[in-house]
Amino acid sequence: MNTATVTRPGLEPLVSGVSRIVARGLDARDTAFAVADLLRDNLPGPDLLTPAEREGSPDRYVTHILHAEDDFSVVAVVWRPGQGTPIHDHVSWCTFGIISGIEHETLYRDMGDHLVEIGRADNLPGEVSGFAPPGDIHKVLNTSSELGVSLHIYGADVAKLGGSVRRLYDLPVK
């Protein structure tokens, strides 16, 4: 896929900007932070998604891969109120921005046979964050009473990999 195929409202400046950042060959953490600066200035609105996509699903949160190439992907996530992820980490750096709803994030440290909670954050509309593995074990929950829509940019081709998750954790939290 190349930028000529990017037809979603507001997505093209983001895709061409991420392409330029990735081409600089920074380390993962600095790439995530540079992409966060870009996303902060270019966060698309809800019309990035079609009305049908913005319905979400009663069963679980839904992801839409909006753009994927060898070294990065742009994914929209739609969460109805109360929907969230299991505890997981990622295959690559990730930068995300909140378009609507609240992404309540709980962070964990892997102690081998159990996890320890090390932090919590409420990510609100307009807010952008970036991170890189290791140390990115978390779960995310839409704690607002509104539909949650967020945009996630990963430093990998998640279409080819089948997703952004490296590992799911079913260890006890102590």
Ligand SMILES: [Fe+2]
């Ligand atoms: Fe995640």
